[in-house]
Amino acid sequence: MHGCGSCECSGDPGINDAIVNSKVEAVCGGGSSRGRRQRPGEDVVHPLKVSLEDLFTGTTKKLSLSRNVICLKCTGKVSKSGVSMKCSGCQGTGMKVSIIRHLGPSMRQQMQHPCNECKGTGETINDKYRCPQCKGEKVVQEKKVLEVVVEKGMQHGQKITFPGEADEAPDTVTGDIVFVLEQKDRPKxxxxxxxxxxxxxxxxxxxxxxxxxxxxxxxxxxxxxxxxxxxxxxxxxxxxxxxxxxxxxxxxxxxxxxxxxxxxxxxxxxxxxxLPPKPSMALTVVFSFVPWVEFEVEFC
Ligand SMILES: [Zn+2]
Ligand SMILES: [Zn+2]
Structure with a gap:
């Protein structure tokens, strides 16, 4: 755990302190120039199959991944001009309530779900202002090649972390991509x-x-x-x-x-x-007698 009193973000034991600290700063608004609170993004975990030979000699594996990055054209603000409006479907709350059934004259069962008109964001945008690059999605797909260095002597289950390389999203501290080594069985x-x-x-x-x-x-x-x-x-x-x-x-x-x-x-x-002669099969039985010793036990 870190010492931030203003939010509930917790330290992640799988990631080194420096990364946790940078996340905490950003989550708490310490590193954000916009001064908006940012939530921590999800880490993405991939298994990485390696042979015993790879772990013996060390190797580098190039992996092509596609991930979401913040749209550079609108910098994640949805509209070209930054104009967005409160969603009329949910009054900007991002949630809608629907009544499932009436249980009695004054009782009804209802369910809350993310607003389908704004996908739970609470904002809508007029089509003429919508960013043409990301179509208002705030993010675009990007292909990226990561070079994973598998060092000599690494073990099955060991993690190799790429800090901040997971999917980007607005107001989110980007999570890490984590590769977990899986050693393939090897005959002999x-x-x-x-x-x-x-x-x-x-x-x-x-x-x-x-x-x-x-x-x-x-x-x-x-x-x-x-x-x-x-x-x-x-x-x-x-x-x-x-x-x-x-x-x-x-x-x-x-x-x-x-x-x-x-x-x-x-x-x-x-x-x-x-061959040398077989040993004789005579059975020798050895009895051993253990002398009985009495102890005096003192209780304090
Ligand atoms: Zn809505
Ligand atoms: Zn855009």
Whole structure:
């Protein structure tokens, strides 16, 4: 929350303080030369799909958006000359009341709705004064290309904000465009913070006879990996770390060995002849006795 006593605008935790302060100033009239109260505009939130590769190496995405901007010809005043009149349909209130039904001699049910003649603005304009550019809509559509910089190491769900780039409207502090990163699933690789997990399946023969394979990393580099027991940890080959461009976490490679469903007796004999002997199956049970200790508890 900010310290403005004259309005009910509240701080938005998702936006940095500087932006909130500029909004608050404008909402409270502090930054407005016209001295009119301005209401805060809506933020526009877009999901932005990115691959794990994008988050590993960083990327820039160009996105074309169309948005409303204040009509430059009439600067949002509807008419060429700035002449507008109170709407006769609603007497300038912007709202109309219609009676739905009579419930009794002195009771009736009524409903309030925005005035259809002035679209709830309370103003109408004579056709001959109407702005030819925006047809009295106060705003026109504009196409804009935004360059979204996805930095190395950013995360699924992280927000990238373009302050004041949402739809413009008269007497409104323009909201922000917010992109929320959505990481697409990636076969083989899983990411957890700064760690990367990679799963590799190999046959029993390869596991027994020694094995190497080429792992193509997220940036296209090829790493020669030698099979070792169950999993392998490699320093500095994990995920890029956000805002530390030269640092990476660990990569963990998990090996899954595919065992054969069954062996025939001859194969079992042959394997037993070359493999280390099986451990004996004798069951050892260890009993342990915990001595009983009594505590004296003092109550204060
Ligand atoms: Zn009206
Ligand atoms: Zn206009």
């Amino acid at each position: 690789f899983k990411r957890k913070g700064e760690y990367l997990f990679y799963e590799h399946t190999l046959s029993l023969t390869k596991a027994l006879c020694g094995f190497r394979f080429v792992l193509t990393h997220l940036d296209g580099r090829q790493l020669l990996i030698k099979y070792s027991n169950q999993f392998k940890a490699i320093d500095d080959e994990g995920m890029s770390i956000y805002q530390r461009p030269f640092m990476k976490g660990k990569m963990y490679i998990y090996f899954t060995v595919e065992f054969a469903d069954s062996f025939n007796p001859d194969q079992v004999k042959a394997l037993e002849a070359i």
